[in-house]
Every structure is written in C-alpha cells, then in structure tokens.
Amino acid sequence: MRSLVGLILVVVAATFYLYSLSLYLPAAPRRRPPPTGGEHERAAEPEQPADSAEEPRRLKFPSDLDELRELAELLQFYKTEHTGYVLLLFCSAYLYKQSFAIPGSSFLNILAGAIFGPYQGLLLACVLTTVGSTMCYLLSQIFGKHYLVNLFPDKVSVLQRKVEENQDCLFFFLLFLRFFPMTPNWFLNMSAPIVNIPITFFFCSVFIGLLPYNFICVQTGVMLSEVSSLDDLISWDRLLQLLAIACMALLPGALIRRFSQRRLKLDVQSQNGIIADKKVQ
Template identity: 85%
Template sequence: MRSLFGLIAVVSAATLYLYTLSQYLPPAPRRNPPPSAEADHVQTDEPPQPEDEPNRLKFPSDLEELRELAELLQFYKTEHTGYVLLLFCSAYLYKQSFAIPGSSFLNILAGAIFGLYDGLFLACLLTTVGSTLCYLLSQAFGKRYIVNFFPDKVSALQKKVEDNRDCLFFFLLFLRFFPMTPNWFLNMSAPIVNIPITFFFSSVFIGLLPYNFICVQTGVMLSELTSLDDLFSWDRLLQLLAIACVALLPGALIRRFSQSRLKLDVRAQNGVMDKKVK
C-alpha cells in the first residue's frame, strides 16, 4: 500500500509541475508589422493594435496543422528558447516516465521544431532518460502490481532473459529492433526480471536510434512540405531511401547475430516471423 501511495504522489507532483509550467507562458514575441500597417500608422497616428496570437497549443490532426504548430513554436522560441525547450522536455519525460502513448508524435514534433540533428539528439536523450525513469519508478513502486496484472508476460520475459543471460545486451537490442514485447512493458518489467540498469540504458539509446531517426526525419520533411508534389521530388525520394537504409541495416545485423547466438521462441504476431531461434 505504501508503494501505491508513493506512486500516486510522484504522478501527482509531476502532473502539477507540468500543468503549472504550461499555464505560466511568457509573453509571445511580437511580429514585425507589415509595411502597409506601418504606413497606416503614420497617416492616422493611432496606436497599433496587437495581433491575436494563437497561443493555444493542440495536437495536430493533419499536415497543415502540424506545419502551423511547428511554425508557431519556432516563432515562439526565437525569444523564449529555454522555455520552449523546457516545456518540450518536460512533456516528453512525463509521457515516457509513466508509459503514456504518444512519444512517436513528440519525436515527429522534435524534428519539425528543432531540425534533424538537434531533434534527433533530443529524441534519443529523452527517450533514454524517460525510459530509465520508468525503470526506476517500477523498481521503487510497481513490482508487485506489474507481476499481479501481467503474470504470464512477466514469466515469459523472465525465461527469455535467463536463457540469454550470456548475451543479454544483444538480446535487449533485439527486443528494441523487433518489439515482440511492447517498449512500455519492457521498460516497466526490466527491473523485475533483473536486467541491469546499465544494459537497459545503453540498449534503449542504441536500439531506438533508428526508430527515433525515422520519426524525427519525418517531422523535418513534413515541416518543409508545401504540397504533395514535393513528396515525390528526387530529393525527398533519396531522403526516404536513406531513412529505409538506416531503419533496416541495424535490424538486419541484429537479426543475423540473433540467429546464431540468441535463444528465442518467436511466434507469428501480425505478420512477424514464426520460427524458433537457438
């Protein structure tokens, strides 16, 4: 019972912090008025009227809304870069730490706002730190509840971990590249099945790098597209080819290694391979 109260306290404190951070927005930077507005101001000698800035942020539902949100945040961070960065990192860590779906969208948004290199660095860092916080929260508060709610899954994962204890790091990489177990469940159950935190941390950073790259690069491309015709230009096609290579090559290497070293019982799920690897 103490662990439940402790978890509720942590979730409540983190929620209150994120809510407070989102409520105390600093004033948005003013846009320079167009030349016509300046001329009207000179002729009428009236004070300029402030523009109504769309300060409310919402999750985009289509390409146009994503581009508008990225443009708004890019404009906003010209004078408040630290605040935008803090808000983005806090929201990302909140989702990752408490295993809330939506990190893929935040990866795409990172690419749209911060660009490829900064966005990829942020996505990898925040994914790793957030997953590690989830690991620590589960270790401190959630072991009993996870075992009670998912006894079969925990038992199956425990057996696979023990079978591959001599090459545990590569086994964890395999699980990240080929998620037979959802990432959120692996994050929460890792301390229960005695996965060292150092192996866990490194495997998250390396194993999710291709996935993060795909999402961030997608965000960069979506923020730059003005029409569907741009998607089929030679530059975009080459970028898509590079994304495919980045996504497939590490997975192919890990799979080749797994066939000779790992002990896996991989059954068909949603079209995934159906074979036993010894």
C-alpha cells in the same frame, strides 16, 4: 499500499508541474508589421498598440497530424525569442510521457524534428527516450514490482525465462527486442527491473535500439515543417532523403536479426503484443 500512494504522489506532482509550465506562457514574440505602400497609407491605417498580444493559447499533447502541425508552428514562433522555455517545455513533456508509459511519444519525436531540426532533434529524441525509459524503469523498481507481477503474471514469467536463456548475450537480446518489438516498449520498460535486467544494459539498449525509430520520426518532422505542397515532396533531394531514412531503419535491424539467428534463443511468437512460447506441433 505505501508504494501505490507514493506513485500517485509522484504522478500528481509531475502533472501539476507540467500543467503549470504549459499554462504560464511567456509573452509572445512581436510580429513584424507587413510592409505598406508609403507613409500616407500608414497614416490612414488605425494605430495598433505595439505590445498588443494575441489571445493566450493553451498547450496540449497532439493527437493527430493537424494538431501536431499547429503545435509545431506555435512553438517555432515562441522559439524565436524564448528558446530556453520551449526546450524546457518540450523536455518536460517528453519525460512525462516516457516516465509514466503514456502512448504518443512518436508525435513528440516528429515535433522534435519540426522544431529543432534534424541534428538537434535527433539528439534530443534519443537522449529523452533513453532518460525517460530509465525513469520508468526506476519508478517500476521502486513502486510497481508487486502490482506488475499481479497484473501480468504469465507475461512477466515468459520474459523472465527468455532473459535467463539469453544471459550470455543479454545486451543483443535487448537490442533485438527494441528493433523487433515482440514485447511493447512500455511493458519492457516497466518489467525490466522485475526480470533482473541491469540498468546499464537497459540504458544502452534503449539508446541504440530506438535510434532508427527516432531517426525516422525526426526526419518525418523535418519534412513536415519544410513541405508545403506535393511539388516539394516529389524532388530528387527529397527522394534521396527518404532512401537514406529507409536504409537507416533497415540496416541495423538486418544485422541484429542475422546475429540473433546464430546466438539468441528466440523460439517465440507475438501474441497480443507480448512474447509467448511457440507450441510445438
């Protein structure tokens, strides 16, 4: 009971912090007035106060591409003069989602590419994914072991058995699970401390194993911020970029799959998103 109360307190405190951070937006950067024909025309226009600000807009997690594009434009606008605030807000929101296993991190990866560009966005996505997953690991280790075993006894036991069977190449087994998610990432993050996966192996496997996925999402965000019409998408530069993304996604997975055929014990099939033993006919 104490662990449940402690977890609720952590969730409430993190939610209050993130809500407060998103609610108290700094002053919006001033938009430059559009050029006019001359001094006579400027004098004829009604004067507007220089410090007039737009109505405050509340931030929320995007649920579709339209909301994602709108949020990206808003944060790009704020980033011109409030880079530190935008970075803090983005990191806080990302860690909140990852730590409490809330779906939708792919939208934040795309948002990272749209706001911070391909290189900084990829670095942020990889670091935040790894740190957030590790925080989820620690929260499960401190508060959730008993509850997770009671909720998913069969799934935890199957994962425990597979971890024990692959102890001699545990790191590559974890990489395989990240490249080919027979077990959902949220479940693997929470169950890892229960099945005795060392935190160092867990940390490194998340960073490396989710790198292709993060790369694809970030590049999608970069293209989303740059493409304004179909003509921009159909070009040699864009096609080469898409080819590079495909190679980045397929090559590591192919290498891990080839290694797994020789060394890993993976006589499993996917059942409702969780690994389960194959039935021998």
